[in-house]
Amino acid sequence: MRVAALAGGTGAAKLLRGLAASLDSSALSVVVNTGDDAEVWGLHVSPDLDSVMYALAGVLDAGRGWGRADEAFRCLSAMAVYGAPTWFGLGDRDLATHLVRTRALHEGRTLSAVTADLAHALGVASRILPMSDEAVRTTIRTPDGRLGFQEYFVRDKCQVEVVGVDYDGAERARPAPGVLEAIRDADLVVVCPSNPVTSVGPILAVPGVAEALGATRASVVGVSPIVGGAAVSGPAGALLRARGLPVSPLGVARAYAPWLRALLIAPEDAACAPELAALGVRAVVTDVMMPDREREAALGRAVLAAR
């Protein structure tokens, strides 16, 4: 069975690890959000690509949920002495990824090509595909102006009012090589429990992706990142509200209509099932929390079974 997944960062990384426990790794293709890529200290940082890559390589830090395990921050300390911004915490091992990527991009290689090289070097057999090789930048509109996603998410810790979200550059971006084919040729497309607005939203904003999801013969199954009226982690609640969507599985389903076929939701959201059905989305009530590897694997099996 060939599986294609649409993925953001932390929640996606966990579910992908869970799916990989039940799948031949090489059967998995992951289309990853690059809308929150950022330049840090002159380096091209791709947080979601790296969380997915590190998770599938078994080197993701378990406590933080981002960056590498067995990490130190000596360079960061030295950068602070030089007055460089340190709110984006690049670790010493993690820096290698950004250095290799930045240099390759400066040399004219594509993000998808260098991503494939990095993943291969880390022993990842699954395909990790940036949604596009062109720059798409998720920008948060606030009453005081526009913020880059990492400024909003990491620097300001989501403590500002959101009035809208833009995907700068999306209309001119093309899907990276392999993205549309992965969706077209899959038996199952999984929408990971990522933020529908700022993680999956940028992927859907790349011309051709939503059309491929509508046209694929695969079953499209999502996992709700909203449980009991709030996001499991991150600012998905505020961002759904800013989009005029309810902070519930229903809001998630509306973001993914008309191509979502099934949505895994938590028992406390079971009452949403009829409204989901009215949108053409089958509700699968199950445990969607992933506090450890066992429950990641269990949710992975539930997703595969929901096909």
Next chain:
Amino acid sequence: MRVAALAGGTGAAKLLRGLAASLDSSALSVVVNTGDDAEVWGLHVSPDLDSVMYALAGVLDAGRGWGRADEAFRCLSAMAVYGAPTWFGLGDRDLATHLVRTRALHEGRTLSAVTADLAHALGVASRILPMSDEAVRTTIRTPDGRLGFQEYFVRDKCQVEVVGVDYDGAERARPAPGVLEAIRDADLVVVCPSNPVTSVGPILAVPGVAEALGATRASVVGVSPIVGGAAVSGPAGALLRARGLPVSPLGVARAYAPWLRALLIAPEDAACAPELAALGVRAVVTDVMMPDREREAALGRAVLAAR
């Protein structure tokens, strides 16, 4: 007393620390070789600027003689997994210097401006001046072709035959702001015990520097990096030979004629004194070895006294 020094890497770093022990730091200007600058992992690395800066900031690693104290190499290990070259050992703290420098240069700032910022942030009161803001690249001619200086020095550990040395770009380079003024306005110019061919040679190859040394009212005092027929460290012997110069204080003096006034030489080289005198160079026989801070300071005092 205002002092200007011409400096390469390790030996210069030690003598400068010794001089700083007897001087008001702000009275010291150091003109530093940038001929062995290199691009490593896409970063602009200036080994001699950094050795001088770290030494004067008190953070130079004592054992290695280059890079920062209390250093680790986690990024380097991660780069090895990605197949990146690791023969040039950039440490995790040290990386901050190269990241800040590289970004500033990409933004169009000059090497001298970013060097001043870095030194200021590390609390260095002396002026550290790259010899030029333009690229000069010391290149080693071998029977099998040309090598960048770091390829010759670090990667190949000087184990190749040298048939010549070029300073690529020197003829078009201009002295960095402050270089000629530092030499002109000094009471004493110190030529550090650095390699005359690949450390001081590139500085002298920048148009205007040799003329400034000839015209300065300062006394110009050198310290021989050659003791008893061999370099104290590094490949100065082979490089003097490749230039057709004797591997002795006499070879050093010939490289610095006609503006060198005095040369500090080791007791075992005292017999060179008459030949040095014939070149117009006064020999000062003294202990020129610097195995510890006390002897660095003692040599610093001897240099100041030789004026």
